[in-house]
Amino acid sequence: MGISIGLVGLGAFGSEFADLFKSHPLVDRIALCDMEPERIARFAKKESWRDKFNERDAYDSLDAICASDLDALVIITQHWLHAPQCVQAMESGKHVYSAVPVITIPDSDEILEWCDRLVRTHERTGMRYMLGETTYFRPEAMYCRRKAAEGSFGNFLFAEAQYFHDVEHGLRGVKQHRLVGKAGLEWIEKSADYQRRGILSGPMHYPTHSTSGPVCVMNARALKVNCHGTPVPSGDSYFDDTAFGNETALFRMSNNATVRICEFRNCAFAGTESFSIYGTKGCYLKKNGHKSEDTWQDLWSEKSLSVAEMRDPLPPEVVEAFRRSGRGDDFYGGHGGSHAYLVHEFVDAIANDRQPAINVYEAAHYMAMGAVAHKSALRDGETLDVPDWGRAM
Numbered sequence: 001m002g003i004s005i006g007l008v009g010l011g012a013f014g015s016e017f018a019d020l021f022k023s024h025p026l027v028d029r030i031a032l033c034d035m036e037p038e039r040i041a042r043f044a045k046k047e048s049w050r051d052k053f054n055e056r057d058a059y060d061s062l063d064a065i066c067a068s069d070l071d072a073l074v075i076i077t078q079h080w081l082h083a084p085q086c087v088q089a090m091e092s093g094k095h096v097y098s099a100v101p102v103i104t105i106p107d108s109d110e111i112l113e114w115c116d117r118l119v120r121t122h123e124r125t126g127m128r129y130m131l132g133e134t135t136y137f138r139p140e141a142m143y144c145r146r147k148a149a150e151g152s153f154g155n156f157l158f159a160e161a162q163y164f165h166d167v168e169h170g171l172r173g174v175k176q177h178r179l180v181g182k183a184g185l186e187w188i189e190k191s192a193d194y195q196r197r198g199i200l201s202g203p204m205h206y207p208t209h210s211t212s213g214p215v216c217v218m219n220a221r222a223l224k225v226n227c228h229g230t231p232v233p234s235g236d237s238y239f240d241d242t243a244f245g246n247e248t249a250l251f252r253m254s255n256n257a258t259v260r261i262c263e264f265r266n267c268a269f270a271g272t273e274s275f276s277i278y279g280t281k282g283c284y285l286k287k288n289g290h291k292s293e294d295t296w297q298d299l300w301s302e303k304s305l306s307v308a309e310m311r312d313p314l315p316p317e318v319v320e321a322f323r324r325s326g327r328g329d330d331f332y333g334g335h336g337g338s339h340a341y342l343v344h345e346f347v348d349a350i351a352n353d354r355q356p357a358i359n360v361y362e363a364a365h366y367m368a369m370g371a372v373a374h375k376s377a378l379r380d381g382e383t384l385d386v387p388d389w390g391r392a393m
Contacts, residue, residue: 002028003071003351005318006094008062008085010039012177013099018043020343021074022052023325025317031057033065033073035182043092048326052141066092072350073097076132078183079206080190083114090127097346100208102223102367106194106201106241108378110372111258112387115364119389122276122360130346130356131363135212135273137342139310144217144277144284152300154281156255159214162262163206167238169270175238180199191241194334200243202229202377207370210261213275214356217284218253221365222386227373233266249373261373273335307337318344354372355392364389370382 005027007018011034022030022043030052032040040058042048057064062085065073065244072095075085083103089096103114122129134139145357147153165171178184194200204227215221230242239245245266251259282300300304314322322331322340348355365388372386 004029006031006032006070006073008075009077010034019325023321024347025321030242033059033139059153073184090121095128106199108371108375129360130360137338138336139307142312143310152282154277156257160260161210161213163209164264164269165271191363202244202249202374204370204374207368211366220253224252224253226381226383227376229377359392
């Protein structure tokens with residue numbers, strides 16, 4: 001039996017997922033929601049959408065689509081809106097998929113409060129939550145989880161993950177784009193209020209591309225963290241609301257391993273998202289970049305692996321449906337080809353009444369690691385406890 005899904009937010013990133021959600025064989029009905037009518041029209045006018053989209057399923061606000069009879073909502077809006085909108089969706093009886101991160105706002109304690117509220121809302125309503133964390137479905141993460149399940153790492157010793165993305169490589173434009181329109185104007189006012197109160201953000205408030213890799217492979221939780229930051233560039237308006245340009249954190253994990261996380265926004269590097277994991281029997285080391293055409297060295301068998309060999313297989317009927325969506329063999333999408341997996345995981349979990357892999361408990365922990373790390377950096381590296389909400393039942 002299929003499900004009905006509403007897509008909330010059809011900007012540049014949301015549009016990347018629209019055809020994949022619409023074409024999934026377990027989706028019977030699709031709805032569209034955006035404050036900008038032309039964004040809805042872009043998909044509503046497509047001939048290929050007529051089988052699952054009806055013009056009655058076009059909405060101009062979250063309130064309106066929450067009042068519908070849809071099964072689930074996919075929320076790909078501005079990052080400061082994610083958690084509040086997901087809570088509203090679950091409280092209205094909708095399962096919810098959220099773009100990353102859980103929420104980004106300057107106050108670490110407020111971030112942790114939203115993580116707690118998401119978990120409690122899920123537990124109270126029974127509605128599912130999934131975070132669209134791309135690293136979880138990168139080829140190397142899928143491959144390493146399989147190797148971990150086989151015991152090929154032995155005992156985990158150390159892991160390191162990093163998101164190096166200098167602001168000169170696209171982030172300035174992204175920030176400016178987010179400040180236009182109604183949502184952008186609201187954020188300008190809200191951000192100014194944080195600054196008036198002396199509350200400054202940091203790169204660790206967008207941590208999930210880094211924290212998720214080691215956590216999902218080792219299946220361990222962070223217990224404690226100490227973190228240090230580097231000063232922001234003088235006179236650079238991009239960092240006006242930011243305490244640090246870069247942050248480096250060291251975590252003690254529940255499996256006795258140590259994890260080092262780097263979130264850098266001011267470094268001479270165009271960008272990379274990667275992780276390495278070391279164990280007593282085997283190690284995984286990413287050799288270069290983050291492009292989908294990279295190959296990796298299997299340190300267990302000393303042979304090179306292609307992307308296709310590292311990925312988990314998608315169901316054949318899903319692969320065929322995604323190919324027919326107009327993307328051809330490029331249906332995997334961006335961020336290491338993770339987009340197709342994210343769509344399938346959420347749709348399949350809701351259709352089959354199970355917890356998604358990146359459920360609310362996993363999402364909250366990925367986010368809490370960064371929020372507490374930033375608190376530590378503000379306290380000159382003081383060691384702090386990382387909260388844990390447990391595991392999905």
